[in-house]
Amino acid sequence: MIQQAFEQLGLTPRETQLYQTLLQLGHASIRDIAEKSGVNRGAAYESLKQLQAKGIVSYFPKGKRRFFSAESPDILLRLAEEKQQRLEKTIESLKTTIIPSLQQQQPNYSQTNVRYYEGDDGIEWVLRDILDVVSQQDHKEYCVFSSKPIRPYLYRPFPTYTKQRVKLGINVKVIAIGDGGEDAELSQRKWIKTEGAVDASYIAIYPPKCAIISLANDNFPSAVVLESKDISKAQQIIFDTLWKLL
Known part of the structure; x- marks a missing residue:
């Protein structure tokens, strides 16, 4: 758990080891640090310079030698909070400027983006994509054509x-082909x-996308x-028209 936390802050296992060694020593020379940590002096010195640049370690001269000391562990929380703030700003920039700008750079030679998925992992990706796309829309609703034979395999990877x-407040309209199907909230x-x-295949209409899920041999989805x-849009018109007639 400790190493995972340090890795999230951008520290290598060696840097983590040296920081913890310095906490135990208080302040020490590079020779003492290397001896205590088991890291050779050259590698230890380079890693200590990286830790210094990150603000986790400081040093002071004493005669002709440098003595290093570790900052209080409280510094780790501050670094995590600063990283979180930078990440939040990056996410906002991606949403508002970067992604729209990159999308404009894509060639417009094809109006349709087609992707293929197989197996339980692929079906789970599609189901999560439906939730992701619809949850970001003002009118949180999508439509489905479904049939009984495919239902046991549809939610198997995502029960x-x-x-x-x-939980996301997403509504769904279902036209069931044949018997079966359960009522849900x-x-x-x-x-x-x-x-x-x-x-029959399972067809989900969640503009601007449509997903078609079917079973191959041995019920492979x-x-x-x-x-x-x-x-x-065409699929939505077909669904809405049929919905009114049923």
Whole structure:
């Protein structure tokens, strides 16, 4: 846990070891530090210079020699808070300026971005993408075409999906093809009656994206995600029209 915390602050295992050694010694020469820590003098000196640059270690001259001392452990919390503040500023810059600027640099030769995913990990990525995209929209709702055969495999990699969806305040409208399906909070469901079970794909419409999840041989799940305002708009019109008729 200690090493993980130091790594988050940008300290290497050697720097962590030297800092802890200095805490024990109080103040010491490079020879004493190297002897106590087991780090050779050359490597110890270079690491101490890095720690000094980070404000964690200081030194003072005593005759012709340098003596190093460790700053109070309270410095670690201050460094973490400063790092957090910088990260928050970076996130805000990414949202407001950097990402929009980079998106404008992308060539506009294709209006549709197509991505393929396979297996449980791929399906989980798609489900999390639905939550991420819809949760950022003013009208937190998406639409789904679903069928009974695919349902047991859909949420297998993400069993808490519905709970997370409800927690985020996301509504879903479902047109179920054939029987089955359970009522859930923030969910509306209508049915297209069929004779028996139908092996139909699961289609999620969450503009500007559409996800199509289906089962291959041995019930191996795969997904295609289309990112296109035009395609998602067309699918949304089809869904809304059918919803009113059911």
